[in-house]
Amino acid sequence: MASFREIAVNGLWKNNPGLVQLLGLCPLLGTSNSMVNALGLGLATILVLTCSNAAVALIRNAAPDSVRLPIFVMIIAALTTCIELLMHAWTYELYQILGIFIPLITTNCIILGRAEAFAARNGVVRAGFDGLMMGAGFALVLLALGTLRELLGTGALLGNMHLLFGPVAAGWQITVFPHYQGFLLAILPPGAFLVLGLLIALKNHIDGIVAARAETRPVDATPVADRRVRVTGVIE
Numbered sequence: 001m002a003s004f005r006e007i008a009v010n011g012l013w014k015n016n017p018g019l020v021q022l023l024g025l026c027p028l029l030g031t032s033n034s035m036v037n038a039l040g041l042g043l044a045t046i047l048v049l050t051c052s053n054a055a056v057a058l059i060r061n062a063a064p065d066s067v068r069l070p071i072f073v074m075i076i077a078a079l080t081t082c083i084e085l086l087m088h089a090w091t092y093e094l095y096q097i098l099g100i101f102i103p104l105i106t107t108n109c110i111i112l113g114r115a116e117a118f119a120a121r122n123g124v125v126r127a128g129f130d131g132l133m134m135g136a137g138f139a140l141v142l143l144a145l146g147t148l149r150e151l152l153g154t155g156a157l158l159g160n161m162h163l164l165f166g167p168v169a170a171g172w173q174i175t176v177f178p179h180y181q182g183f184l185l186a187i188l189p190p191g192a193f194l195v196l197g198l199l200i201a202l203k204n205h206i207d208g209i210v211a212a213r214a215e216t217r218p219v220d221a222t223p224v225a226d227r228r229v230r231v232t233g234v235i236e
């Protein structure tokens with residue numbers, strides 16, 4: 001049984017849905033042309049994934065194997081509908097921008113995959129934490145894509161944040177590159193593929209460096225018996 005630390009590391013880095021499993025690429029690439037879009041869909045995915053994992057873990061012993069997957073899909077669809085209605089009520093303009101990608105959370109492979117692979121085999125707390133970490137890992141990749149694409153495409157950050165946080169965020173926009181002419185490719189669909197590829201390459205490069213350092217780390221070759229004698233002598 002994985003510890004909470006292992007669950008967090010897997011969700012955020014080692015088994016990240018967007019960089020390692022490459023799941024949910026349709027919303028990941030389709031809504032990440034700005035920070036506000038990425039953050040809005042990322043938060044919605046975290047809520048659905050966390051709550052669906054907890055709900056699946058709660059009824060896992062009562063669900064017959066023959067109809068287990070349809071039950072999981074119904075739970076995910078109900079939670080997605082709740083999130084959709086909340087966004088329709090409180091963030092209507094952002095809801096219109098994200099469009100079909102909000103109801104498509106129901107068919108996101110990450111959510112159904114975690115429900116089947118983890119939530120159906122663990123308790124409520126552990127399953128909910130797994131959903132939170134997997135959702136956070138997916139949302140962080142979304143936010144990184146949105147940040148880089150918005151910066152490269154417009155030369156600014158935090159644009160239109162009022163769509164998510166209301167009038168208080170109307171002045172949050174930061175112009176990083178004044179008089180920037182813009183790089184249109186970055187905010188177009190091909191730019192999403194290019195930036196995601198760079199992020200995956202960066203993660204693989206970091207993993208390679210960590211693995212190389214682990215291999216070259218000096219190991220104490222002293223026999224275990226000698227080490228025991230030495231420790232005993234120090235204690236005495």
